[in-house]
Structures are given as structure tokens and as C-alpha cells.
Amino acid sequence: MLVASCVFAMLAGLLHVLIFVLESFRWTDPKTMRTFSIDSAEEAEATKEMAYNQGFYNLFLGVMALAGAVTVLSGRHAVGITLMSAGTLSMTLAAVVLFTGSPDKRGAATKQFAFPALALAFLVLSVIL
Numbered sequence: 001m002l003v004a005s006c007v008f009a010m011l012a013g014l015l016h017v018l019i020f021v022l023e024s025f026r027w028t029d030p031k032t033m034r035t036f037s038i039d040s041a042e043e044a045e046a047t048k049e050m051a052y053n054q055g056f057y058n059l060f061l062g063v064m065a066l067a068g069a070v071t072v073l074s075g076r077h078a079v080g081i082t083l084m085s086a087g088t089l090s091m092t093l094a095a096v097v098l099f100t101g102s103p104d105k106r107g108a109a110t111k112q113f114a115f116p117a118l119a120l121a122f123l124v125l126s127v128i129l
Contacts, residue, residue, distance in 0.1 A: 001126035012115035016062030023055030088116035
């Protein structure tokens, strides 16, 4: 169960690194704009600074989850589980906020929710079983 948790934490981390790239460096690209439901180049330009900052939040969460999983797999469970839990719990809760606060983005929120929530579920199961 612990290995499964690490795998899902790594997938969640990689997804958040991808989101970082899109938000921080490709925000005004037409494909990225479609991904984030941005209607115009003007809107993308107006929100570019906010997206850049938000992208780094996603990077830091992704790195935390990835580092935690790698640390767990290298045998340092206490430190790794702490990092992995903090990263994936933050990701999961952010997805819940997106889901409840932006009905038009519920599909994205569900995708953002899946990997970290599975990581947490398998982590809890590995502790109690």
C-alpha cells in the first residue's frame, strides 16, 4: 500500500509540475488558454502575473509530493510520509476548493483531485493495515 501511495504521489507531483509549466510559462499560448477556459488574449495578458505566481505554488506542491515519495522509497519513512502527506493533502484540498468554487471547472478539479486523493487513501491504508 505504501508503494502505491508513493506512485500516486509521484503522479500528482508530475501533474502539478505540468500545471506549473502551463501557468508560469505558457499562459498566453492558445492551447493553454483553451485548457484553462480563457476566452481572449486580453484576458490571458491581464491574468498572466497571477498565473505565474500560482504556477509556482503548484511547482512547490509537486516538488513536495515527489520529494516525499522518493524519500519514502529510499527508506526514510517519517520524513517522506510527512512531505508526501503535506503535499498531497494541500493538492486534494485545493481541488475541493476549485470544485466547489468554480462550477465551470469541475472537470479540471476532478482531474486535479484524483492522484493526490488516491495517494492519501493508500497512505492511510498502509498505516492502519
